Amino acid sequence: MAGYKLQETEIIKALVNLPGWTVKEGKLHKEYKFTSFSEAMGWMVNVGIQAEAMGHHPEWFNVYNLVSVTLITYDLGHVISNLDIELAKKMEAVFNR
Structure with missing residues (x-):
């Protein structure tokens, strides 16, 4: 899938359609809270496999049951792209299973 920069209206x-996601310092951002560390890590592994398949990787930080995610497309000049939205949708799908 080719990446392209999204306009602000897009x-x-x-x-x-991405509850809890915001734009913070020019990047997509969300914090996910889980019931345990192992649940958070399981989610990260599942999403990580999907991100690798896309060739598009998140910036994320994990402490116990909390995962803070930031998405931006470096290859297009540090902008929010369609790839960031696609990865956010995948994250939501895994989280809501």
Whole structure:
């Protein structure tokens, strides 16, 4: 899948279907809270496999049951792209299983 920069209106429209996601310092951002560390790690492994298949990787930080995620596309000049929205959707799908 080829990446392309999204316009601000496209980002706003996409966020309607991505609850809890915001734009923070020019990047997509969300914090996920799990019931345990192992649940958080399981989610990260599942999402990591999907991210690797996309060739698009998140910035994330984990402490116990909390995972903080930031998405941006470096290859297009540090912008929010369609790839970031796609990965956010995949993260939501795994989280809501």
